[in-house]
Amino acid sequence: MSKALNQISKLLFTRWIGEGRLPRRFTQPIFTLYNGETDPVEHASHFNLKVAVHSKNEALICKVFPSSLGPVMMRWFDGLKAGSIDFFKELTQTFDSRFITCNRAPRPLASLLSLSMREGETLKTYSDRYWEIFNEIDGDFEDVAISTFKLSLPFEHGLRKSLTGKPITSIRQLMDRIDKYKRGDQSRSGAQENASTRPPLGTINVIFATPGRTGSHPARVIFVARSSAEDPNSELKKARLEI
Template identity: 75%
Template sequence: MYNGHTDPVEHVSHFNQRMAVHSKNETLMCKVFPSSLGPMMMRWFDGLGAGSIDSFKELNWAFGSRFITCSKVPRPLNAWLSMSMREGETLKTDLDRYWEMFNEIDWDFDNVAIRTFKVGLPAEHDLRKSLIKKPVRSMHQLMDRIDEYKWVEEH
């Protein structure tokens, strides 16, 4: 049951998993979805205008838009990497915070690998300057940029 206090994206994901066998039947998905809502959320659903929703995708969008303030925002990896034990904190408390943060991390390993590679280059290196001026967004882009600079260096 969605209670209005948890992540709506997670709720829809769980609902979709429960309804996986019927996922192609949009009408059924729309009719069953309200059964996953708590009393307050049913008021929202009942307030939707007749004929205002034409597909489960639209219902999903309307639901997510209405309860967006409950969405969990994944934490960046650097938030986890910069954690340290607080003064006077017990090991148990520190570990509880550590693992809670670990589970909330948005795992963007490409970003970490790109940053690590860039920081490892000498500050005056042309490739590093290029990566600062025009950042890459994926490992594929990084490898292409590296290949360009290797080719220039080899010729």
Template identity: 70%
Template sequence: MAVHSKDEALTCKVFPFSLGLVVMRWFDGLRANSINSFKKLTQAFGSRFITCSRVPRPLDSLLSLTIRERETLKTYPNRYWEMYNKIDGEFDDVAISTFKVGLPAEHCLRKSLTGKPVTNMIQLMDRIDKYKRVEEDQQQGKCKAKVIL
């Protein structure tokens, strides 16, 4: 689209090729000659699909996340990353802290993150993966492995 932005007529013709199935159905349903400029097309598109836009979540929404009773390290981080990805900005230090606080005080991963803190999200993900494997091994009845950091 950016390549053709100087030629409005061409931009209108190229626009449909950037659409998914649902939006394409909407586009095909437009009345002939109902839109006469790219500006009007983008306005119509925006007014129809505004509900699909991503609304950023406030940073404090991470504070409400805690691991649920009987929840595993397989599902809790997934819920956490989903919420984390809805927050605009770079808040890795806060994200690391809130993830740790969301774990029970007696949880081995929380003790590990307290004893040997991580400094970035990659380290946090790596540590979570190590403890996930230990948890999965324990659930499968294998011997209780100890994480070596």
């Protein structure tokens, strides 16, 4: 904490805070400076987390708080009435009330109603995007959120069919149903990857062993592929030899 800031603190805070001393081995955390363009409550919460180990030292957190303010915000701090701050709670209340207009504006309900699952978008990606917007909307719109999510899915999507056939009545139930289908998508994706590594249907592996060699080191392996089961009498289509 700089000497200049310490001097200002002595003037703005009441005497018992202004004359309070910081611990000898105190290391000031690095803060993201508040610039007046974001939520002041969120900034105060981040500050509290940074100084949580000193939460009972009222003088310390009061005197360190100005260090989290940017240059423009320091002008506001400098303009506070001398001796007006007696507790950290008073400081944060004054701070919040001054910059409350910087709170993030809630999203309108229309921003949720206009959502739809994009072509090629996974269920996980879309649901994350959906809940992010839903959480930024003020008001109780659970019923709307449930029906909107179902209708925003492609008509042929399995989850949409499930929600139509077995309706749910709460956001919690919707999230559980989404998680169930996300796990199903992951299982199907893994099965497809495993299938892609298997030999084609109808392939016969023929192993020739040379006398004196162990079975784990064959001399030659021939992969012979037959035609499909629809043409059982056709000749061998392909033979590949690996040595």
